[in-house]
Amino acid sequence: MKARVKTHLTLKVTQESLRNKNLILEEKVRQRTRELKETQVEIINRLSLASKFRDCGTGQNVLRISHLAEMLGRNAGLCPEEAERLALSSTLHDAGKIGISDSILMKKGKLTKDEWTHMKEHTNIGSRLLAGSNSQLMQDAQTIALTHHEWWDGTGYNRGLKGEQIPLIGRIVAICDVFDALISERPHKDPWPVDKAFEEIQSRSGTHFDPRLVEIFMEMKQAVIDLIGKTD
Numbered sequence: 001m002k003a004r005v006k007t008h009l010t011l012k013v014t015q016e017s018l019r020n021k022n023l024i025l026e027e028k029v030r031q032r033t034r035e036l037k038e039t040q041v042e043i044i045n046r047l048s049l050a051s052k053f054r055d056c057g058t059g060q061n062v063l064r065i066s067h068l069a070e071m072l073g074r075n076a077g078l079c080p081e082e083a084e085r086l087a088l089s090s091t092l093h094d095a096g097k098i099g100i101s102d103s104i105l106m107k108k109g110k111l112t113k114d115e116w117t118h119m120k121e122h123t124n125i126g127s128r129l130l131a132g133s134n135s136q137l138m139q140d141a142q143t144i145a146l147t148h149h150e151w152w153d154g155t156g157y158n159r160g161l162k163g164e165q166i167p168l169i170g171r172i173v174a175i176c177d178v179f180d181a182l183i184s185e186r187p188h189k190d191p192w193p194v195d196k197a198f199e200e201i202q203s204r205s206g207t208h209f210d211p212r213l214v215e216i217f218m219e220m221k222q223a224v225i226d227l228i229g230k231t232d
Helices: 002-054 059-075 080-092 095-099 113-120 122-130 136-147 168-183 194-203 211-219 221-231
Strands: none
Touching: 059 080, 059 168, 059 211, 059 221, 080 136, 080 168, 095 122, 095 136, 113 122, 122 136, 136 168, 168 194, 168 211, 194 211, 194 221, 211 221
């Protein structure tokens, strides 16, 4: 009887020890996962800032596009995890501009035909730069870099995709990127008034932009205006 009790107690102690070790291991795995995610986010933020500074942009431009994309994504039906991933991956939409010469990026006048052809290559450059990752976040970033200049009517670049052939995240960032560009100062233009920028987005519904997304974006107008006030 004593031997049986002793065996039972020993087994219980062993099980408790294993349970504690498993809990410690699980916590270490969670901590390592958090560290990897934080490192990944930091790399993305640094890359996005590098591309924006080369394009006369600022960290505020990156932040604004990120928030706009997340907001539009949520309203368009993305789940919270997808919308959060979009907020991060969208910041690399212009990563390919790292490969475009300053004489083109900083030019104040209209680009020549050859210069414009070279400028359009930034989508392909960005796609190549971000390719090959097993991370869903980086895969989304590659998709956005490649497709955010495609047009709903098929006249965009560089693949000539049309309608829903364009991935949803690419269609979302297309609107946010153009809107931000319109209200921002650039070497070749002054910032547009916000109301005029909204009118321009609406005027491109069905040609440049997905009509459903434009409708949602227009419904977000006050929230967008509030966001601009926070990021200016």
